[in-house]
Amino acid sequence: MISFDIIIIGGGHAGCEAAWITSEFNLKVGLITLPDVGLASAPCNPAVGGVGKGQVVREIDALGGLIGKLTDLAGIQYRILNESKGYAVQSTRAQIDKDLYSKNAEILLSQKKNIEILKDEVFKITKISNSDTSNHNNIYTLECKSGLKINTKKIIVTAGTFLNAKTHIGKTQKNEGRVDKVATCSLNELLNHNTGNFLRFKTGTPPRLKMKTLNYGKFIEQKSDTRALNFHWNNDPYKRNLAQVSCHLTHTSEKTMQIIRENQLLSPVFNGQIKGVGPRYCPSIEDKGDRYPDRNIHHIFVEPEGLSLDTIYPNGISTCLPKDIQKSFIQSIEGFEKAEIEIFGYAVEYDVVDTFKLHLTLEHKNMPGMYFAGQLNGTSGYEEAAGQGLIAGINSALSCLRRPPFVLSRESSYIGVMIQDLVTIERDEPYRLFTARNENRLYVREDNTINRLFHSRQSLNLFSEIDIYQKKYIEEFTVLEQALTFKKYYTNQSTRNYFKEKGYGDLNSIITLADLIRRSSLNPVETLTKELTRLGLSFMPEVILSVAISEKYKGYIKRNEIDKDRIDRFNNKKIKWENLVISENISNECRQRIKKIQPHTFGQLKRMDGIRPATLAYVARDLI
């Protein structure tokens, strides 16, 4: 019998992140993962980041995590999303070479001396009787398919979509966690007792197409954006690791949607074959056809899956229709007329954990020492999974070392928002991060991630290179921020001329550099960069970016603090869900949700998914 400090079950995005960070604490870490599934593999779109998610990737990176590093190593196209909508809500997204990504994960993790990677399948976890939880002795035994038995103090379960999983393509159902990857036992079997929880979710993916069979002449090209900053702190902000490729844009046609609508009932999503709940914000193309009966044009992004791979991922047409129908609707799409399908689209349903029963550390309330992270917590997305893996990893390690728990606040991070949402609000559909989930959006941005998380990272006491970098960053930031108010422009002919020449506008009174970059007609980052160059001052580009953007939002953030008090007081108002459930003024759908989730405050109700504004208004009406 071998024993470990921490065992991680599952080598997906959550598991890899957990293993990476726990190993930093000099603990004996074991990562057990299925033999035929690659580490950190990407079963869905070959991309990392995106609106709300780019922020998470940078947060993980600032806390010493892995996802940013892996993404930069395999990044083949970068984009800044929402650029026209302002810095606070803009995010970086990178296409990845999914093979390289997974290979690099394998390499980086196996380089860590205190991580042991075991390719095996766990089918049972039992609590060692008489184990003394307060003493932090081994408290769990794991049994693997190979016959191996392992004792461990802490377990992090990150089994993704594999528990009691079932894939669907048309009528065909298989016990698989992904296409061609056999499913594992159910959650209750794995935990060796009936948890009373049988929640199941569903997700889906589009068919993969052979690149060479597509007519690229019909697509609109989207080049990689050279201005997007890399994710990992230790990389040059702009230098890419790999050659950059383009994505392309096409769309569905009237015929496509006609085929899909005609065959709607052949889709397991519609004929009752799938029982699990899918995400409303990530609908299959069947869903779209049904939900928007008047719309026949839906965007499709043609995303390469890798530099050496011959397949593309057509983003926007996830489906589990029968194979022949997939084929015919695919070929009705602009540029896909002769497309050949490499792998058919499918849907998968799987067991998920009731995260209401987890602490903010992601430790289970009834099973001390057992942590849960990733897709099996009912989230969707690599970044969400990775963020949870990091938090579960850090906390299991701190718990081993008998140190206080590590919790990120809602006010300063997307990870904090996500975890608080997961454990305080019961949900009945997969959870994804949006910027709208964050009340403090003007402050929780990509550019100031280090400012937001510096103290949290410091509190880990890991003292590695990243901490030296972050200290330097904060120092430079402080210096530059002060310089903004020291540097003044006096009103004389030459400065006036200079302002005119640069397009800075009028100069009627003495202003500071801070005043200048706050001018709404100017781009703060460009202006600050120009002025610093002229003054001969050099700062790290990421510091300049963050200082300039922070300056822009400063006034707004300050004003919000004043109103926050009011909002908080309102959100903390108690509501009687029992009354709402029987109210005739609330739609049946909302009533059902309220009954299930039982929100106690108006804030919780507001944060619930799928609550109609009319319901909120109705409830607000009585909150005096």
Added chain:
Amino acid sequence: MDHSQSGPIIACATGENNSSAISIIRISGFDILTQFQNYFATNLSFLKPRHVYHTKLLHPLEGKLIDDVVLTYYQGPKSYNAENILEISCHGNPFIIKNILQLFIVNSNVRKAEPGEFTLRALENKKLTLSQVEGLDLILNSQSNFCINEGLKSLCGELHDAYLQLEKLIVRLCSSIELGIDFIDDVGEESFESEKDRSIRDLQDFLERLHERASCEYSTLLSPEIVLFGPVNAGKSSLFNSLLNNQRSIVSNQAGTTRDFITEYINLEGHHFKLVDTAGLRDTKEVIESEGIERTKSLRDLCFYSVLVIDPTDPNFKKDFQQAKDFDLCILSHSDRFDFSESLLKYSALFSNKKFLKANLTDIGPIEPFSGIGPIEPFSGMAPIEPLPFGVGRLKADVWSKYSKLQEKSPIILPRHREQINSIYLRFKRFQSLIECETDMAIISNELNLLSIEIQTLTGVFTQSQVLNNVFENFCIGK
């Protein structure tokens, strides 16, 4: 006033200090009814809620008869404020009322209610919304039918529904912005822009209307006055009496008889109007008269409907007539005089675009507007004078039409609502000017959040205790 105080309270709901046939005393917030058993000759445990019982009210210790009363028991939560309420209808003598109140306060664990406390509890127990409470205040304390109607609207939730609609619109706008931020790939830039613009437009339209209602002048509606102006002896008092069908005012042919304003009420379409007869506008040496004239001028600007009565045969006519344009209606009196038509012809150049009524006000008595005979008759022919159809009836119709036009705007008159709608409106204007130059969606959404907080304040969500205090201050005891 401390809102958090609980426990049973008592007050006379019909006023303590005036005699009336009956009075109602209310006790609210007790745990069990039978705790008052000693006060009544009937066994209280048999009282069915919302049934009426005739019984005797006794001194709880001495057992002597205090009054013959009728009891109604409302069991919470099916009561006005969701608490247990006992209503005692007693004889409306102030001594009896004080006696009974005293009896309960001294001998039971009951204290005297603060003004509006019954209603405050209704609000706290979610029996009424803030708008409803405010409406109730209007009904109970208002001076005019208009206010009573407004109060009813608020109580019935008409206003509240309008506010919810407003809230719906802001929520829709907020959602459209969030959609553009988080799901732009799904919805597309174009439909995002159009949904956003449509939401802004709808919100603007609705808000403009609401703002109009909340900022339109309504004070005259609260106590609408019809005021008769004109030089002394023009015939104001005569007209006043004609309108009242009696001789309330002293009519005299000596200038300056009507020393001060004389006020009466007349009823039009079920609404009360104050009718005011003023002193003459002519200069005089008498102090009391000149004071009256000063007041006259300011009154004209404030009143709801102003009538100038003027006699064309008077030598000062031309000078007095100069102000005719400032009045709602001009009545030319003394039409029975032989020189009347002649005078009109002489001044015909002065009469343009103004409503006139030609009248003979000498005979005071019942007036039959459509009879064609009688003291007031329409001036006909003779352009450019615009004649009005028959008499007093016509005058009344003109007053009514002005009144109902103003009423149609359905002004919002609750001060808190007016203020709040105004600040919502200002925020919205700020939001509009912001989006003209700002493209940063997070900032725009931020401004919108602040706007929606203002809106929620209106619907009663953010009620600070201060607002509550304001609402309750105006209540008289026992409601």
